[in-house]
Amino acid sequence: MTKHLPNILTILRVALIPVMILFFYLPFEWSRYMACWVFVAASITDFLDGYFARKHQTFSKFGAFLDPVADKLTVTTALIILLQDDPSILMMIAIAVIIGREITISALREWMAELGERATVNVAMVGKIKTVFQMTAIGFLLYQSDLWFIPVYPIGQILLYLAAGLTLYSMYVYIKAAVPMMKEENI
Template sequence: MTLPNMLTMSRIVLIPIFVLAFYLPNESHRMVATGVFFLAGFTDWLDGYIARKMNQTTRFGAFLDPVADKLMVAVALTMIVEDFNSMWITIPSIIIIGREIVISALREWMAEMGKRASVAVSYIGKVKTGAQMWAILLMLFSPPGEVVANIGVALLYLASVLTLWSMFIYLKAAWPDLTEEMYIK
């Protein structure tokens, strides 16, 4: 068990702590939950840095890292949807979560065909992730309707547009393989 893999697993362990923190019956619940989400994001950066720097990349880590990320984001967006109780927050959240499912399936399928590189993470995907993480942090930290939360909402919409754009790029790259006639036995 490598340190990067332990850090990745810690993100999964942080999920129930994050949820409990958000629903604490006190005034600091938003700050605590935001801190836990930030800590999870920091461990995501740290595990990747250590894995590359110390040459500790593993197949298990390559599998678990995106799973941990997507679980934390899906849980956070689900809680934000409930907190904001608005169709206008639900729609971009569904777009983001739905895209993650589609692209994860696409990457798995392309990997089975030996063509994973054609759906590797793009620059737009990285910008989308940055906008998405800041949106979540700001919307966790600030109650609906406040200026900070409204900035988070704007970033959530930016992230959802970039989500669709990056999904289009990935699907376009995989389209020749998706439309090639194959007969499954």
């Protein structure tokens, strides 16, 4: 069981996506809170699957494939439903930047792996910081309501815009690391 726990957690993260969507669109006062908590639970499984894989040294090719896919599906789905809920130009730009970066870096990693240079574009610290801002922003935006005196939604918007800025910077870092290989390929 321990050997398969990381993959089970990753599959659970994918299975939580339709649950998050369902809660988001239910016509009840508490539905947004539940969508937020489902997203938080999915985010926790992301941390836990990596933790258990490292702790028990249970890495698999399937897990290496599915984990980033599950992350991108969860985040992209949450961003799309948030954009549908708030179709402002700033929200659209921030979400387009975040999703565009995810597609670009995924393609870059795939290409670098083809060249045998996958380690060149490993996760950088700025990418981890971006992820913290992004996940916190999404959680706040899903939650939406003020919490006591804290204006949750406006804070979520600011965090999302900061995450978009960090997204651009992290994309620059990854592409800069790949430039020497691009030059070798005459690109």
